[in-house]
Amino acid sequence: MRVSSMPRTSSPVTNPVIPGFHPDPSICRAGEDYYLACSSFEYFPGVPIFHSRDLVHWTQIGNALDRPGQLRLPPGTRSSGGIYAPTLRHHDGRFWLIVTNVSGDGNLLFTTTDPAGPWSDPIPLPGVHGIDPDLAWDDDGTCWCTTAGVGQIRIDPHTGETFGERRPLWSGAPGAKAPEAPHLYHIGDYWYLLIAEGGTERCHGVSIARGRTPQGPFEPCPANPILTHRGTDHPIQNTGHADLVEGPDGSWWMVLLGVRPHGGTPGWHVLGRETFLVPVTWSEGWPVVGELSTVLAPPPWPLREPAAPPVRDDFDSGELAPAWISLRSRPAENCTTKERAGWLSLRAAGESLDDPEVSFVGRRQQHVSCRARVLVDPAEGRGGLAVRLDEEHHYEIEVTPGEVRVLTRVGPFRAQVASRATAAGPVVLRIGTAVTGQVSDARQGPDTISLGIEDPQGAFTELAALDGRYLSTEVAGGFTGRVIGMYAAAGTVHFDWFDYEPTGPDGP
């Protein structure tokens, strides 16, 4: 499970510590090990789990919900439905994960002794109402589940049984909307109730209250919100949905979500909500959040940088790496590396990326400037390489024997923007994104997305260069970010390899 790592000392650390669509981070510590979970919405497998020893370098070790019985996303589950906001905790020698499936199953609890998996079958919590469930154990072992709103109910985490009525705890600052993402901690003499408020857009912030018992009453911190980047002028915006953890040396840290808009004011963010890290100090029994920027002063302990992930996945291992995600489910008959050794074969389940059930295997776009390439054999079907925000917002380069086409969908508008005859046989398709830079021109989009083909010598022919703003959250809405991946729209399409690499400085 552990990934080899090299101790490193003093170079600056870049924030986000987990780039790309990794929102609603929840973190826990078990001895020297840290684990972190994120929301996953309509994607399967769900709830990516990361491991770190130094809080700044994170490696994905699995997905908590990787069996169909754990993650039921019925046909028609809308984009940005599905799995919301986990809380991950280590208690009594076990790991506990609580999430909401907003598309049917409601609040669910999972447990394991190894966060890399397997996780248990879901324990339903029919008596727990509200999103963003948190778990906290009292000193006598009583388990409290606190949800957005903010309210609390006692539960038995082994059975899912609830006791008594949900009690309102705190609704945040007067006038601030959406008190959510509660986390309850026993630190020193107090129980602290951390929440997000203001909504997950430009007014997002983090506030805290404290009390003498896990049930309150809670007294709000006079300095609330303890973190916010309200407004549009900071390189990291929409900051909120946080969780606290103690560092290896007893210092305190906060993980939270934020976005990095690019392009003209007010900017577009295209990678979704990402996971950032920020130091926390204490003053008069209240946490004080340090400066959150895209460069983080290195913490004082040895840093362990994992080897850079390989550019190429050759599909030789027989198993898909945990970073690969599909839409709503991944039936083995539609997605296999067994049909053609060393190739990923996708059998079409829908006719295009407009279809929620399309056969799709992709990975989160994690760098604003990046390049993805794929070698595809279309002899038995039609499919290609896509950059996707949701069913209604995607660009793709699609191949059939002898022809490639660039297709776009933006809201109600569908278009074929280019086509080209190709030789029969496998073709290399390429999508690159390039940030357009910091400009004062308010008309400037966040990036340009280039789609084209490579010849066998690697020479690139661009078929289209498209404005990236139409695949941004500001245009499409929703809670996710871009995912780049392979799909089949007819027959069976075979992919020999997929390359993904960052291509530019990733600053704002």
Ligand code: 6LW
């Ligand atoms: C999540 C809520 C939020 O449940 O967005 O930013 C929702 N915070 O707490 C979906 O990620």
